Structure formats: structure tokens, C-alpha cells
Amino acid sequence: MVSAVFHSPIEAMPPAQKSAPLAAPKPAQEPAPVVAKPAPRAPRDSSGLWLRVLPPVLGIALLILVWELVAIRSTTGFPTPLATWQQAVQVFSDPFYSKGPNDQGVGWNVLSSLRRVALGFGLAALVGIPAGFAIGRFEFLSRMFNPLISLLRPVSPLAWLPIGLLIFKGANPAAIWTIFICSIWPMIINTAVGVQRVPSDYMNVARVLNLSEWKIFTKILFPAVLPYMLTGVRLAVGTAWLVIVAAEMLTGGVGIGFWVWDEWNNLNVANIIIAIFVIGIVGLVLEFALVKVATAFTFEEVKS
Numbered sequence: 001m002v003s004a005v006f007h008s009p010i011e012a013m014p015p016a017q018k019s020a021p022l023a024a025p026k027p028a029q030e031p032a033p034v035v036a037k038p039a040p041r042a043p044r045d046s047s048g049l050w051l052r053v054l055p056p057v058l059g060i061a062l063l064i065l066v067w068e069l070v071a072i073r074s075t076t077g078f079p080t081p082l083a084t085w086q087q088a089v090q091v092f093s094d095p096f097y098s099k100g101p102n103d104q105g106v107g108w109n110v111l112s113s114l115r116r117v118a119l120g121f122g123l124a125a126l127v128g129i130p131a132g133f134a135i136g137r138f139e140f141l142s143r144m145f146n147p148l149i150s151l152l153r154p155v156s157p158l159a160w161l162p163i164g165l166l167i168f169k170g171a172n173p174a175a176i177w178t179i180f181i182c183s184i185w186p187m188i189i190n191t192a193v194g195v196q197r198v199p200s201d202y203m204n205v206a207r208v209l210n211l212s213e214w215k216i217f218t219k220i221l222f223p224a225v226l227p228y229m230l231t232g233v234r235l236a237v238g239t240a241w242l243v244i245v246a247a248e249m250l251t252g253g254v255g256i257g258f259w260v261w262d263e264w265n266n267l268n269v270a271n272i273i274i275a276i277f278v279i280g281i282v283g284l285v286l287e288f289a290l291v292k293v294a295t296a297f298t299f300e301e302v303k304s
Contacts, residue, residue: 091105116248121180125233161174179244183239234290237286245257
């Protein structure tokens with residue numbers, strides 16, 4: 001019989017490989033972490049800064065240049081920008097002096113005008129905004145008051161002043177009345193337009209859910225009408241600040257309008273120019289404050 005002889009794999013290996021120890025397999029090396037290189041900084045675009053700064057500076061420079069040319073060619077003693085600046089430094093060195101009811105600093109005059117504007121404008125808001133909601137909400141009231149608003153809105157503010165003097169028997173309440181009657185129209189009209197532009201689907205849903213009138217106002221109308229309402233408030237504040245200057249010129253007392261008229265009687269043209277700048281700056285501050293309020297409480301489209 002032929003017997004089969006089996007050899008193990010180790011015995012079949014060459015002698016060199018038999019003596020060599022078995023090497024453990026090398027572990028796989030982890031790839032080196034890839035460190036992201038910082039992106040190169042984009043060069044700062046200074047064109048936007050120049051577009052924001054340069055045009056206003058050029059506009060102010062053009063105004064001063066025209067002012068200087070008018071002052072040079074004037075034969076009536078029109079003050080130059082430098083003379084007006086020197087007078088402004090003197091005026092604002094003590095803006096809150098008081099030497100009697102008709103001789104007070106520009107600070108007291110501005111505060112008195114702002115107080116009248118606040119009273120007249122506040123009363124107009126208390127009446128005009130609810131009236132705008134009612135006129136926009138109910139068609140009967142809209143048809144009833146639209147002719148009256150169209151008739152009274154174009155009337156000049158100074159035409160209302162004698163009515164106020166006749167009714168209230170005083171210059172201060174007459175000025176507040178004039179501010180009230182001229183400030184109320186923008187708030188009524190813009191609020192009513194905002195209510196009328198509420199999508200009909202919203203009102204249909206409210207009708208299906210059988211919501212009360214108070215729920216309709218608080219949950220649907222007020223959030224949707226708020227941008228229109230604040231636009232009317234901004235227009236009303238601008239109108240009120242314009243009206244108070246003209247009203248105080250005629251009624252007298254303490255106020256920026258009276259200060260302008262009193263300086264004209266004294267032939268102090270430099271102070272009149274200072275008052276013009278003060279009126280413009282205060283109006284700009286009021287407008288800026290209301291824009292900030294609008295951007296804080298309204299939707300994105302109002303922020304533009």
C-alpha cells in the first residue's frame with residue numbers, strides 16, 4: 001500500500017522563512033487631518049462709504065456757497081455764513097435764559113412749541129385713529145364722512161386759527177386747536193385706507209368663526225393696519241410742526257414761531273436764519289424718531 005504523507009505549510013516553507021518570526025500586521029494609518037486655510041480677506045469696498053458721506057457734504061457745501069454769494073451781493077445787510085455762525089455760538093451759549101415773558105432763550109421757545117405740538121397732536125391721535133378704524137370698517141360711516149373730510153382737509157391751517165380764537169378766547173388753546181384740526185386728517189385717512197385694504201379672506205374667516213368685533217379689531221385689523229396708521233402719524237407730526245410756527249407768529253407768546261417774528265421786528269436776520277435751522281433740525285429729529293418706532297413695530301416693507 002502506498003501511504004500519503006501530508007506536510008504542514010510551515011514545513012513546506014523555505015528555511016529562511018521558518019526562522020523568521022511572524023510579523024504582526026501593521027495597523028492602517030489614519031489620514032492626516034486637513035486644516036482649512038482661511039479664505040483671503042476681500043478688499044474693503046470704500047465706494048459705499050463715499051456714496052453715503054460725499055453727497056450730503058457736497059449738498060451742504062453748495063448751500064453755503066450760494067448763501068455766501070447772496071450775502072456778498074446783498075445791499076440790505078444779509079448775514080454771511082460766518083456771521084451767522086458767530087451769532088449762533090452766542091445764542092446757544094445760554095439757550096435757557098429768561099428775562100421776562102417776551103424775552104426768553106431759544107431753548108424755552110422750542111420747548112414751548114413742542115409742548116403745544118404734543119397736546120394738539122395727542123388729541124388728534126385720540127380722535128383720529130379710532131375714527132379712521134370706524135370709517136374704514138363700516139361702509140355707512142365711510143359714505144357719511146368722506147365728503148366732509150374731502151371738504152375740510154384742504155383748508156389752510158391759518159384759516160382755522162380765528163375760529164379757535166373765537167371759541168377758546170385765548171392764544172394758547174387756539175394754537176393747540178389749529179394743530180389738532182390740521183393733524184387729524186392724515187391719521188384718519190391713512191388708518192381708514194389700511195382697514196379697507198385688509199384682505200377679504202381675513203374677514204371671511206372671522207365671519208365663519210363668529211368672532212366678536214373686539215376680536216376682529218385686536219387679532220386682524222390692528223396688526224394689518226399698523227403700518228398705515230404709523231405712516232399717518234408721521235405725516236401728522238410733520239404737519240403739526242409746520243402749523244405751530246405759523247400759528248405762533250400770529251398769536252404771540254413764547255414759542256419758536258413767536259421768536260422768529262420778534263427777531264424780524266428787531267431786524268435781526270441772523271437769528272431768523274438760526275431759527276430756520278433749529279426748526280429744520282427739530283423736525284428731522286421728530287421724523288427720525290418716528291421712523292425708528294415704525295421699524296420696531298411694523299413689518300419689513302415699512303422699514304424701507
